[in-house]
Each structure stands twice: as C-alpha cells, then as structure tokens.
Amino acid sequence: MTVGARKHENSGRFSSLCFPDGKKNCFYCCPPIRDPEADTLDQLAEKIRIFRLNRRNLPGNRQNAGEIRGDSCWGLGFLDAEEKLIGCLLHPHQNQGVDLRHATGYRSKCAGTLCQEAVFFSRLNPVRQQFYLALSEGMDSFHYSSRRANPLMKILPWGAPVLEAIFFFEQGRPLARMDFISRYGFFWNELNYRLDAWLAGEIIKRYGLKVIIANPRKFLDFRRRLLSRLQQKINKKADNPPILPVHQLSIPLEFSRLLKFGLNLWEASAVKVGKLQEVILQEVERFT
Template structure:
C-alpha cells in the first residue's frame, strides 16, 4: 500500500523534515537555497556514506535529492534507501523522524489502492517542492475529509465518468475554505450516504448540510455541556471520530458525557433522516 510520503516512484514529500521547524514554515519559500543544499547533501552522502551528525538549526544533512535529476527530495537515511535498514538514528531526532506522520498521510493510508491512485492523479506532475508545500498541494486539505467521504466521492466520479479535476469542479465544497473538512466531514458523510438527490453540482449537498448545521445549532441538545456535567474530553468518548470532531470543532464541546453525546446523536440522525429523505 502506498504512503503519502512517497506515493509513486516519481513523487515524494519532505514537508515534515526536519521535525523542528518554525511555525508555518514552507520549503517552497526557500526553494533555490534548498535545491543547492539538497544537491550538496546527496553528493556528500554518496562520497562519504552515512555517519553520526546531529541536525544543525533547521537544516538536516540527510535531506537530499534521491535521484540524479533532482526531481525527488527525501531522507537519505530512510529504510527504503538503505536495503530496509533505518539509519535515522544517525541524527539526534531519529526516533521523532520515524514516528512522524501527518493527518493527511494517516487518512491516505486508510484508502484503497484504487482510491489512492485517483486522488494522487491530481498532483501526478508535481515535483517534490510543489508536492511538499501545503500551499500548492491540495491533498493536504482534501485528505482531511477522511476515507468515508473520499471513497464515496470516488465512487460517484467513477459512476459519472468524471476525472478527479471534473469531480472538484462539480463538488466545490471539497476545496472550499469555508468548510473545515475535519469539523464538517460528519455532515457531508450523512448527506453523501443518504438518498438525497445529488445532481451534477454540489449545490444540493451543501445546502442540505448548511440547513442541517443550522438546525443542530438551534437545538437545545446541542448546548455545550459544562465542565461540571461531564468529566471526559470529548475526543475520548466511544463514538465515531467524525461525530466527535463535529462536536468539538463546530459545536465547541470540549468536554462531554456519554449520555449527552448519545442524546444529541439521536437528535441529529432524526433531523438528517427527515432532511435527506427523497
């Protein structure tokens, strides 16, 4: 199964290297300098081989071009480069490097191979700098919609014979910054899984989701429980992750009790059933 870090022989991501970076750092802002550095790191590695050397500042000596042409950049110490041997212990953040996995990468891992290929086709011609930039790589946003929504959208695209770009033209909510994929994927999952008419634009889905969101906000069961009423962090409760994210990020439920979530879930499912019925 492919990983978002290296989804094809031509694509690689190095956005989370090195692990300690300034906030909002983007490699694309320093492309010319980094390209020189990556070439030098590759040459040094090929000439002298691996050796123990800590990271200096925000620059890691093991981050270099993986090919002669300088198309792919990545970790020269990664097991995939060294016959399965992980050499990242040679820098002082090795364990942190091995643990690193962003939310988009975790969602990508849970997609089927066919669905992975579909979404990756959106950025198939990117080089490593474009692929590793959160500004230019739309997958860092799109993948946050999570497997249930992304698999459903892929199925729709296959049924309609749409390319991934055509799907994005028809379902504009996917990239619309007005929607927060983590907070709102629950609403869209309900809409997409329902029998509500889909049409050739996302007007119906979006309108229904807005109406559902408004109705939930106006319902008394959606009032955030107080700290005294509930001693548990909402994300720790045994419910679907997308529902808990909606409660936390849209409704502001930082803490919740099992009973309150169960009650609100029943209210929402009833509302969705009435609204999304054809």
C-alpha cells in the same frame, strides 16, 4: 514514515501516499518541527539549494553536524541524482536497512510520524487509490507534497464517506486535476473538513453526494443553524463523570472534530456525546 505497499485480495497493489510511483514523493512531514502554515512550495529556490547541499555533504554531516533544532535538518535532501525524490537521507531505506536518524536527535519522532492524509489513503483499496492519485499526475515532489497546490491532499482529510461518494459519482473514471478542482473544490474553498466531514458524510449516506454538490450553501446554512442550537443546549446542561477528551471516546475521529471545532466541546462524557449524536442525526433526517 511511509505506509508500505500491501497485496490486496481484489486487484492490483496498495500504493503508498508517501512514495506513490517512483517519480515523486511527499516530504511534508519533514523537518520534524514545522510552522503549521508553512508549505513545501515556500522559498522553493532556497529549498532546492539546501536539499542539493545536504545530499552532497551527507558524509561530512554525519561526522560533524550532530543533533538538530528540529526546524531544519541536514538529513533532508534529494534522494536521487536526478533530484526527483526528496526525503530522509538517514532513513533505513536509504542505508541498506540501517537507521541513522538517531544522529539528529529526532529518530523516534520521525519514525512515528504519519499524516492523516496517509492514514485515510491507506484505507482505500487499490482501484480507489489510483483514482485519487491521478489528481497528482505530472507533479514534482514539491507540488505533490504541497497542501496548497495538490487537490489530492485537500480531499483526503474528508475521509471514507466523501472519498467513496466521489469515486462512485464519477463511476470510477479518474478526472483531470482541473476538472476535479472545478467540480469538488468547494470542499476546501467553502467548507472545512474539521467542521464538516462527519456531518457531510452522514448526509451523503442518506441522500447521496449530489445534494451537497448542487447546493453547498444549503449545507453550510444547515450546519450553522444546527451548531448554534446545540451550543445553546450544551451551555445549559451540566455533564456527569467520567468526563474524557472527546477524541478518546469510541466515536469517529471526524465526529470528535465536529465537537471540538464546531461546539468547542473538548471534554465530555460518553453519555453526553451519545445524546448529542442522536440529536444531530435526527436533524440530518430532516435535511432535505
């Protein structure tokens, strides 16, 4: 599924992370059932061979292949003769608006899939989208789709506060890929967006990006001490209903991840989460 292009009131056009420029695209969400550790660069030669065959054999596969198991798909292949684009050969965009994905048995799952990176990217305005797309300049579809090789896919899950801060810190001037990795690679090499995105965002809002760039270790030590103290408080206090999964509460997604992956707090009341947030923000005020 792609985030379609939309007009913007300021300048330019919105891009789609899935199909950014006609030279490459992302097929990370295909096939519909994947090993979470798998990468699009794994078994590259075999993938090329299969995608080529799937394109060539599509008419026969539509007649005879039938439903898939999910971990591979005869509808996934090269979309063009030049073998630049890779994706669903059964998608409406490839078939004059006719959706043929029902033939695999996974139409609804495929149609409803949108990765977190695409969601965050869609919230950026066109100028910022182009700033970040510059990181993938010259990549083919295999490398562009890779969560291992593409720094764009590594930085997007950090969300708006970090993405905005980097854009302004660089004064909107795109960086070459290796320069970006050298300057900001600590975000994925040393930190963890599931634990750190919300907390880093709150610190950046108050003190700027430079305090984290200058000393990522200080931020890590701060997070570890903070979570250790909070864990002790959580273990001592009972909660009162209604208790809900934290991702269903009216809190940012990034904060719910901190609760789940940092504090092992998967269910809680809104009151308890509100008090925890208040305590954390008080500590953030003392970060420097």
